[in-house]
Amino acid sequence: MYQTLISLLVLGLLWGGVFLLLAGGLNLIYGVMKVVNLAHGDFIVLAGLMAFSLYEIGFNPLVSLPIVALALFALGGFTQFGLLEHIKGSGPTAELRTLLATFGFSYVVSNISFLIWGSQFQSIPFLQGAVVIGGIALPEALLVCSFVAFALSAAVHLWLTRTKHGKSVRAVAQSSLGAETCGVDVRKVRFLAFSVGSAMAGAAGALLICLIPFQATSGGEMTVQAFTLIALGGLGSYVGAFLAAELLGIAEVMTQYFLGANGAAGIIYVVFVAVLIFRPSGLLGKAGRV
Amino acid sequence: MLQAIIRRICTIAILGCLSPALAQAEAPIKIGLAISETGPSSPPSLFELRGYELAIQEINQAGGILHRPLELVKYDDQGNPSTAAQLYQKLLTSDRVDLMLSPYSADLTAAVAPIVNRAGRVMLTVTSASDSYDGRYSYIVQGITPAARIMLPLLDLAKSKGYKTLSILSLNNRLGAEASKALTAEAEAAGMKVLFHETYSPITTDFSALALKAGEPKPDMILGTTYLADSQGILRALKAQNVTAKMIGFSIGPIEPEFYKGLGGVAEDIFVPTSYFPTLKTNGNEEFVKNFRAKYDLDPTYHAAVAYAAVKTYAAAIERVGKIDQDAINKALHDIELDTVVGHFKVNANGAQIGYSAYLLQWQKGKQVLVWPAAEADADPILPHPGWQ
Structure with a gap:
């Protein structure tokens, strides 16, 4: 039993990494731009299916990862310049308008995926083994997903705190008007943030399709999961998202083992409702954010 | 002249009378x-x-x-x-x-x-x-x-090999519930013991804990009433956790070519029942x-x-x-x-199918092969499952 508990805990932590990978890009985009990108899940699916096609012509998913991330960087830039930049207004009005715009765009992306790949579930047979340490099996796909999620989170954190571009991004996040007054090119920063967030979705898609089969319409569920996670952590908070991801990973695995798999599917929402009641700003969010 | 007009009128009248009948005949x-x-x-x-x-x-x-x-x-x-x-x-x-x-x-x-x-x-x-x-x-x-009969060839084959215990994982939907209920009843009627039976939601993506639980009682068989994505998820989790059994079989999912494409060698030796196969x-x-x-x-x-x-x-x-x-x-x-x-x-008085039966396929060397019933089989089933490579 002791060994089983350790196994479950490790699995939970690793699945936390998968959740973090799922939500990282969305968190960055919301943190900087206050845009909830409802096409985020569809970006992940598009990226995953691109990685699938690259795998079909002989590309290892780890090689496809930067290619797909770059493609999604471009798609993010296009979305920002072609769509979101044209939406006027500020505050809650702008948030609602961008929400509706990305909601509509999610249909465009998922239908493009559908036209190209059809609606069959696709997956990549990669990293299906496990590393066994002390009798505890660590699935390779989960290990790599978690590693990439943590590495990306750390890289984004360093970028935001240690580089001039990152500081510009944070300045825009705090006050767009203030940053513009100080000479920061706000349009460029928004472009950069949305593109980097989309590239993170691309990296997530290229890896997740090795773990979870995708079909063109899988994006909606992923967006809901990712949004729930970042809201739980405190919208835009990176450490909060990390904590939320680990909490959900452990909660899901433990619930599945002790209470049954049907309960596990809903645990993310039970935890979310509990946090909304007892800590409405999320685990590490600022008051009034959620 | 008058004769020509009368002839034309008669022709039109006859055609007029005939055309609905012709149209009806060819409708x-x-x-x-x-x-x-x-x-x-x-x-x-x-x-x-x-x-x-x-x-x-x-x-x-x-x-x-x-x-x-x-x-x-x-x-x-x-x-x-x-x-x-x-x-x-x-x-x-x-x-x-x-x-x-x-x-x-x-x-x-x-x-x-x-x-x-x-x-x-x-x-x-x-x-x-x-x-x-x-x-x-x-x-x-x-x-x-019918769904209730689709999993039965798995039990027939298991009986012939003397397998006695099983774990069942079933998708929580109409087909999963019905097929797993019938599977449980038939297994118990055949003197087998269901050691573990659990349903999961259609949105489940992480099957790690479920795989661990299904393998804990060391069953002879791990069977699932599944579709494609969940059957792949379960199999990945079984492989990653090194959970195995003598026979592993799932409904519907492994029928799709994408099952093997998405899993590669992990799909080898997996059974799937079907109601039809091209070599029949x-x-x-x-x-x-x-x-x-x-x-x-x-x-x-x-x-x-x-x-x-x-x-x-x-x-x-x-x-x-x-x-x-x-x-x-x-x-x-x-x-x-x-x-x-x-x-x-052949159907019964309620319209339920009682004539059609079910067959068993197994993935062998990247291909689906008809392995049961023995009289129809194109190859012998590979049993027990050789374990994860």
Whole structure:
């Protein structure tokens, strides 16, 4: 039993990494731009299916990862310049308008995926083994997903705190008007943030399709999961998202083992409702954010 | 001059009298259905559609039914039950089709069955869940192996090997519930012991803990009533946690070629029951497979075969009745016994299929191979499962 508990805990932590990978890009985009990108899940699916096609012509998913991330960087830039930049207004009005715009765009992306790949579930047979340490099996796909999620989170954190571009991004996040007054090119920063967030979705898609089969319409569920996670952590908070991801990973695995798999599917929402009641700003969010 | 005018008037009058009769003689028999041409279920739905279309093409090339060609009236329900219900209403009232075929999936069939039945139209279905054939709908007739019987070849093979214990994982939906309930009952009736049985939600993606639990009692068999994505998720988790059993088998999911494509070698030696396979020596199957490959450049799946057999069964029932009369066709479908590409078509008084049986396939060296029943098998089953490489 002791060994089983350790196994479950490790699995939970690793699945936390998968959740973090799922939500990282969305968190960055919301943190900087206050845009909830409802096409985020569809970006992940598009990226995953691109990685699938690259795998079909002989590309290892780890090689496809930067290619797909770059493609999604471009798609993010296009979305920002072609769509979101044209939406006027500020505050809650702008948030609602961008929400509706990305909601509509999610249909465009998922239908493009559908036209190209059809609606069959696709997956990549990669990293299906496990590393066994002390009798505890660590699935390779989960290990790599978690590693990439943590590495990306750390890289984004360093970028935001240690580089001039990152500081510009944070300045825009705090006050767009203030940053513009100080000479920061706000349009460029928004472009950069949305593109980097989309590239993170691309990296997530290229890896997740090795773990979870995708079909063109899988994006909606992923967006809901990712949004729930970042809201739980405190919208835009990176450490909060990390904590939320680990909490959900452990909660899901433990619930599945002790209470049954049907309960596990809903645990993310039970935890979310509990946090909304007892800590409405999320685990590490600022008051009034959620 | 006067004679010419009279002759012309007579000609027009005669043609006028004859043309409705001629039109009636050649008016097509309309067969209506909604199917998921788009949406999550479109891959198997499209196979069904191909089966329907090939059968209709063959019948029309042979002169139609009652010397009338068949015409397919179809709509895309996008896999949505309420859309399907509206479309069946349209087929009945606006299109006034003569015969009905079912949409893809048990949930959509359950949505349209009351509408079709209330209108007094016969509908030959190809969905396996049983609740449309429990006596409540007298015009709904089943043309596929019922869900309750689909997993039984796995138990038959297990019995022959002396396996005694099993763990069952089942998707929490109509088909999963019914198939796993029947599997449990049949296993217990055969003296086997179900050590673990758990259902999971359709949105489950992480099966790690479930795989650990299923393997803990060390069962002889791990069986799942699944679709594609969940069967792949479970198998990945079993492999990653090094959980194994002598026999591992899942419903539906491993039928799809994408099952092997997504899992590679992990899919080796996995069993999947089916109601049809191209190598079966059933009536007309060789020709059906040849024609299907020629028309679509694909091997027919069981979805295509049951759909093809449904149209052929309709044709036989109508030829027997000699007219388009819903009650008479319904009675003929209940009475008829017919050898189709799927097997021996026979239904009970409620319209539930009792003739068609199930077969067992196994993934061997990247290919599906028919391994059970022994009399029909193309190869021996590989048992026990050799463990994860």
